Amino acid sequence: MGLKTFERGIHPSYYKELTASMRVEKGLHPKTVIIPLGQHAGTPCEPLVKKGDIVEEGQKIGDVKAFVSAPVHASISGKVKDVDFYQTPVGMKALSVVIEGDSSVKEWTGTADLAALSPEAIREAVREAGIVGMGGAAFPTSVKLAPPKGRAIDTVLLNGCECEPFLSSDHRVMAEEPDKVIWGLRALMKAVGAQNGIVGVEDNKPDALEAVKRAAGADSAIKICVLETKYPQGAEKMLIKAALGRKVPLGKLPLDAGVVVNNVGTAVAVFEALNYKKPLIERVVTVSGDGIMEPKNLKVRLGVTFEEVIAQCGGLKDASKEVEVLNGGPMMGIAQTTIAVPVVKGTSGITVLSQDAAAALKYNPCIRCARCVEACPMGLMPYKLGDQGRTGMINEFKEWGGFACIECGCCSYVCPARRPLVQWIRVGKAKSRREEKLAVKAG
Amino acid sequence: MEEKTAEIKQGARLVVASSPHMRSVDSVPGIMHTVVMALFPVVAASVYYFGLRALLIIVVAVVSCLVTEYAVQKIRNKPVTIHDGSAIITGMLIGLMLPAGFPLFGVFLGSFFAIAVGKQLFGGLGFNIFNPALLGRAFMQATYPVLITTWVSPRTVQKAVDAVSAATPLALWKFEAKATLLSDLFFGNVAGSLGETSVIAILIGGLYLRWKGYVNWKLPLGYLGSMAVVSGIFWLYDPLRFASPLFHLCAGGAMLGAWFMVTDMVTSPTTPLGQWIFAIGGGVLAIIIRLFGGLPEGVMYSILFMNAFVPLINKHTRPKVFGEGVKE
Numbered sequence: 001m002g003l004k005t006f007e008r009g010i011h012p013s014y015y016k017e018l019t020a021s022m023r024v025e026k027g028l029h030p031k032t033v034i035i036p037l038g039q040h041a042g043t044p045c046e047p048l049v050k051k052g053d054i055v056e057e058g059q060k061i062g063d064v065k066a067f068v069s070a071p072v073h074a075s076i077s078g079k080v081k082d083v084d085f086y087q088t089p090v091g092m093k094a095l096s097v098v099i100e101g102d103s104s105v106k107e108w109t110g111t112a113d114l115a116a117l118s119p120e121a122i123r124e125a126v127r128e129a130g131i132v133g134m135g136g137a138a139f140p141t142s143v144k145l146a147p148p149k150g151r152a153i154d155t156v157l158l159n160g161c162e163c164e165p166f167l168s169s170d171h172r173v174m175a176e177e178p179d180k181v182i183w184g185l186r187a188l189m190k191a192v193g194a195q196n197g198i199v200g201v202e203d204n205k206p207d208a209l210e211a212v213k214r215a216a217g218a219d220s221a222i223k224i225c226v227l228e229t230k231y232p233q234g235a236e237k238m239l240i241k242a243a244l245g246r247k248v249p250l251g252k253l254p255l256d257a258g259v260v261v262n263n264v265g266t267a268v269a270v271f272e273a274l275n276y277k278k279p280l281i282e283r284v285v286t287v288s289g290d291g292i293m294e295p296k297n298l299k300v301r302l303g304v305t306f307e308e309v310i311a312q313c314g315g316l317k318d319a320s321k322e323v324e325v326l327n328g329g330p331m332m333g334i335a336q337t338t339i340a341v342p343v344v345k346g347t348s349g350i351t352v353l354s355q356d357a358a359a360a361l362k363y364n365p366c367i368r369c370a371r372c373v374e375a376c377p378m379g380l381m382p383y384k385l386g387d388q389g390r391t392g393m394i395n396e397f398k399e400w401g402g403f404a405c406i407e408c409g410c411c412s413y414v415c416p417a418r419r420p421l422v423q424w425i426r427v428g429k430a431k432s433r434r435e436e437k438l439a440v441k442a443g
Numbered sequence: 444m445e446e447k448t449a450e451i452k453q454g455a456r457l458v459v460a461s462s463p464h465m466r467s468v469d470s471v472p473g474i475m476h477t478v479v480m481a482l483f484p485v486v487a488a489s490v491y492y493f494g495l496r497a498l499l500i501i502v503v504a505v506v507s508c509l510v511t512e513y514a515v516q517k518i519r520n521k522p523v524t525i526h527d528g529s530a531i532i533t534g535m536l537i538g539l540m541l542p543a544g545f546p547l548f549g550v551f552l553g554s555f556f557a558i559a560v561g562k563q564l565f566g567g568l569g570f571n572i573f574n575p576a577l578l579g580r581a582f583m584q585a586t587y588p589v590l591i592t593t594w595v596s597p598r599t600v601q602k603a604v605d606a607v608s609a610a611t612p613l614a615l616w617k618f619e620a621k622a623t624l625l626s627d628l629f630f631g632n633v634a635g636s637l638g639e640t641s642v643i644a645i646l647i648g649g650l651y652l653r654w655k656g657y658v659n660w661k662l663p664l665g666y667l668g669s670m671a672v673v674s675g676i677f678w679l680y681d682p683l684r685f686a687s688p689l690f691h692l693c694a695g696g697a698m699l700g701a702w703f704m705v706t707d708m709v710t711s712p713t714t715p716l717g718q719w720i721f722a723i724g725g726g727v728l729a730i731i732i733r734l735f736g737g738l739p740e741g742v743m744y745s746i747l748f749m750n751a752f753v754p755l756i757n758k759h760t761r762p763k764v765f766g767e768g769v770k771e
Contacts, residue, residue, distance in 0.1 A: 007765075012465060165465060237765060250766035324458045330465040337459055353465075355458040364471050364527070365569035370659065370713035371469075378765040381713065381757075401764040409463030416469040417569075423461035 003203055005228035006238040009377050010410045012165050012231055012331070016204065018288050018295040019168040024176060026299050028312055031101055033075050033303025034086050035061065036094040039344035040132040041139045042068030047097060053080045057106040058279050060128075061097050070140040070345075071130045075281040075301040076101035089306065089327035089341040091334055096342070099303070108276040114187055122191040122274065129273035130280045130345075135159055135170070135234065135263035136328050138346035141270070144262065145191045147255045153192040157243055157254075158185050160201040160208065160264040161227060161234030164329030167349040169284040170264050172297045174201065174208035177268055178215035184267030185222065187274055192260055197222040199264065200243045204229040231331060232408040236261045238377050250404060265348070285343055287313045289330075291323040291352035306339040306350055316352065326351040331409045364417035372411035372421060378404050382411035386421040389428020394435050397428040405429070471568075474657050474708075475528025481648035481655075482535050482703065488644035489637035492597035493543040497637045503547050505534030507554035515563040529568050533557055536576035536703060539638025540696065540743075541583070542594050544608075549590065553583040573750045574710045577743050584743075594634040609634035612694045613739040616686050628693035639696045649702030662711060663701040665722025666729075667692055673730040691730060696742035700729075704742075710750045717753075717760035725749040 038044025045062030049055055055074040063071040078101035086096040117125075127142035147153055158181065162170040174181055185197045199216070201209050203226050216222040225243045227233055237248045239261060246257045254261050265283065272278040281302055288295040293314025300309055306325060310316065316323060326333030327341070329351055343350075372382035380401050388397040402425060411421040489497040508530040516523045537554050557579025565571040583591055596609040611634050612623035627633050631641025638645070652658040671688040678685045691697060705711065705722055712721045725745045732741025 010467075012467070241765075247766050247769045249769040250764055252766070320456075322456045322458050324460065324464055326464060331463045333462060333464065335457070335459040335462075335464065337457060339457070351464075355460070355464070357458045357460075360458060360460040365567065367471055367474075367569045367708045368711075368713050369474070369708040370718075373713050373715075373762070379762045379767075380764060381761060383713065384757075400761065401767075404764045404766075407462070413463050413465060414467050414469070416467075416471050416474055418466060418470070420461055422463065426461075 003226055003228040004242045005230050005233065006241045006377055008375055008379070008410075009230045009232060009238070010375050010413055011229075012413060014165045014204065014229070015288070016166065016168055016171070018166065019286050019297050020171055020205070022168075022172070022295075022297050024172045024284050024297045024299050027301065027304065027309065029101070029103065029105060030076060030301055030304040030308060032081070033099050033101065033301060034096050034305065034342040035072055035075060035099065035303040036086065036088045036096045036342065036344060037062040037072055038094045039072065039088065039090070039138060039346065040070045041137060042066065042070070042143075044094060045069065045072055047083050047095065049080050049083070049097060051080055051083055054078075055080060055099060057104070058108075058281060060279070068140055068143050070127065070132050070142065073130055073279040073281050074099055075303050077104045077106070078102050087338060087341050089334060089336055089344060089347060108272065108278040110276045112274045114183070114190065114274075117187070117190070117274065119191045119193065122187050125273050126191070126270055129269065129278070131266060131269045131273060132280070132345045133263055134265035134269065134283060134345060134348065136332065136346050136348050138344070141262065141266055144255070144260050145188065147192065147260070151255055152258060153194045153255060153260050154258045155196040155198060155244060155260075156185060156188045156192060156194045157239060157259050157261045158197070158199040158264050158267055159234050159236075159239055159261055160199050160205070160212070161239060162205070163202065163229070163231045163234040164331050164333075164349070165231075166288040166351050167286045167329045168288070168297055169286045169348050171205045171208050173265050173268055173284055174205070175211050178211035180268045180271040181212055181264050182215040182222065184270040187270050188260065188262055188267060189221070194260070195221060198225050198243050199223075200225045200227050200233075200239050202227050202229040202233055231410065232377055232406070235377065235406055235408055237406070280345055283343070283345065283347070285309065285347055286349035287352075288349065289326075289352035291317055291321070291354045293317055300343055302345060303342045306336065306341050306343065309343060309350055310339060310352065317354075321354055322357055324353045324355040326353070331413070332407065363419045366417055366419060369416060371414040371416065375410040375414045377408060377410060378406055380405060382421045382425065383419070385428060386411075386419060386424035389426070389431065390424040392431050394428070394432045398432055402428050402432070472527045475532060477655050477657055478532050478652065478703070479528055479535065481652045482532070482539070482638075484644040484647040485539055485638040485641065485699070486535065488631050488641035489539060492631055492640060493595070493637055496543050500541055500543070500545060500547070500550055500637065501535055501538030503550045504538035504554045505531055507551040508534035508537070508558050511555045511558040512563065515559055516567075519563070521567070524568060527568065530558060533562070533576045533579070537579050539699065540576065540580045540636045542591065542636060544593055544595055545587070545590055549583055549587050552586065553579040556582040569709055571709060572753065573747055574704050574707050577704060577747050577750075580743055581747060596634050597632050597640065611635045611739065612690070613733065616690070616694075617733075617739040622686075622690070623694070625689060625693060628690070636696065639699045642693045642698050645698040645702055649698075652702070652706070658702070658706045659711075659718060661715070661718045662706045662722045665719050666701040666705045666726040667697065669723040669726030670697060670730050673727050674734070677734060685734065691733065695733075695740045697729065700742040700746055704746050710753060712753050712756045712760065714757055714760040714762055716762070717756040720756055720760065721749050721753065724752075
């Protein structure tokens with residue numbers, strides 16, 4: 001009790017025990033990878049290779065001259081088999097590079113002296129390595145490291161909450177590579193000129209906490225912050241409130257509160273980019289859920305298909321049953337229409353849940369029990385917003401703060417009438433945006 | 444392209460739904476049936492004090508509510524939802540708010556009105572503005588003004604003819620300036636509505652609901668607390684003329700109302716501040732009616748009155764959005 005946290009939120013069943021204590025295993029080297037050129041928030045890359053080209057592991061294969069973007073790299077050596085539109089795990093099709101691999105594997109080693117690196121050099125290396133937020137949102141990290149002029153950042157906050165049920169990739173990264181996490185944190189602090197570094201970890205990961213504490217040592221600039229286990233502790237704004245007591249102004253970004261938030265996995269990627277000159281070509285993925293045979297934490301090459309990863313975890317428990325395959329965890333993950341989609345930079349987990357399709361669609365009238373209001377970490381009234389979104393009451397939707405919704409899913413989770421509140425709020429946002437666009441056109 | 448579609452076909456049958464993909468186990472029928480369970484101690488107390496006649500009234504009310512709901516939904520060609528438990532609660536509460544000698548046809552009429560007009564006319568569960576049971580009770584108050592206030596002494600109704608009529612503690616205090624033993628009030632050994640007399644039975648049910656998490660503590664606390672404070676002020680001013688707060692909390696419908704009607708999810712506000720306003724407003728109103736109104740009891744009208752304000756209260760007590768008004 002008395003641990004730091006934010007207001008409201010929920011305590012779902014976490015099921016972390018399935019994988020939390022399992023060491024990260026190396027995934028099998030894939031024969032083929034599908035690498036989408038747009039796997040980050042922002043402008044998608046343009047291909048730098050064409051069909052038939054020979055590429056080397058770590059070679060840049062896509063880039064674009066845009067501020068909010070991140071290049072993509074070949075995750076294996078081999079030959080470009082195809083450059084075409086393929087389904088991605090984040091919903092839409094994207095131009096992708098398909099590489100047929102040879103069996104060669106590159107060794108990535110090296111050391112860097114952080115003291116000798118300038119903030120600009122760090123930012124440039126982070127961009128060139130194609131690093132994006134690895135917690136799921138995949139926002140280009142280099143953009144976070146380049147705050148607008150006059151905006152002082154005093155704290156870099158590493159997000160080790162991993163509040164999504166089932167997922168344990170961040171947990172394992174902290175427990176197994178704490179020195180890389182702390183080194184990466186120091187590099188991020190230097191890049192933005194922040195004096196303070198904080199690693200926020202929920203108290204359900206004691207071994208990870210111990211490990212990062214030990215790695216941080218006696219450095220007074222770095223604090224390890226123990227947080228209550230509560231969902232969505234890892235949502236940026238909630239984490240900033242919990243760890244620093246600061247509230248990000250409505251409609252603003254963490255940097256408006258003087259903070260930059262990065263995932264712990266991102267910090268490791270920064271370490272590897274600066275020390276090994278290794279771009280972001282692999283990541284730790286938790287494969288879990290009640291539909292999977294052998295839940296695991298796997299370190300896999302980007303672009304390997306879900307199908308292959310699932311196969312490495314013993315496959316599905318019962319292939320005849322209906323399952324939901326999610327990119328991410330059960331609260332915010334995206335349900336897949338096919339398992340031929342590739343693992344991307346933001347794939348923190350693949351969760352397979354047995355699900356009843358018919359039951360998923362059923363809902364009852366709202367009894368105004370107010371549980372959604374009591375759960376919403378953003379202080380919204382989800383039952384109202386849901387109805388406003390569903391029925392297209394755009395003005396009311398905006399007035400009641402619909403756009404502040406972070407889509408964490410707490411409201412839908414607690415709703416005893418099983419109303420798809422988040423979905424309706426998304427509909428409300430989409431309808432509002434469409435209306436605005438039409439207004440501009442008519443304007 | 445052929446290869447791509449082949450890969451898709453290999454996959455298991457995939458369910459595609461919107462996030463979140465996990466739900467808590469609570470359901471509307473689950474909540475309603477728990478409230479029904481919570482009312483059992485109250486029903487038991489009513490049978491103990493007023494005999495099987497009490498059970499008969501409650502059963503008639505419940506069956507009438509279910510039949511009405513079924514009939515209205517059939518006529519309107521809507522899905523029948525009598526299994527969700529909400530009509531059972533309405534029926535039980537109607538029965539528990541009536542005196543032991545109330546005619547059964549009247550029970551049916553009140554139940555019919557509660558469900559048909561109080562609930563289904565508004566669109567069914569979740570759409571009603573007023574608590575249906577209280578609306579049904581108000582209807583019976585208007586239709587049977589004498590019979591609904593013809594009370595009998597507890598433990599005398601083994602046969603209806605033997606029943607000894609008596610006044611309720613509130614009426615005794617208001618019209619005859621007679622006090623009632625607090626212990627009798629607490630256990631329910633007084634004349635009154637079937638389920639309103641036994642404070643302890645109501646508390647058992649109410650605390651069970653609180654423990655299950657189906658009662659927002661602000662509502663009973665705000666309602667009973669404000670009743671205690673307002674009645675306490677008058678009592679301190681003139682203890683001979685005004686009854687003590689403890690008497691007010693234990694007498695009449697205060698307890699049943701505070702734990703089972705103020706807390707009705709559908710007809711109470713959804714915002715934290717709104718819940719305080721609603722509960723405190725109701726409690727103040729109930730005492731004012733009791734002390735200065737023509738009726739000895741004000742719980743029913745206080746809650747119905749506040750029900751009407753719920754949409755307005757919700758609108759004007761919208762919580763602050765996280766980060767709203769925070770300076771950069």
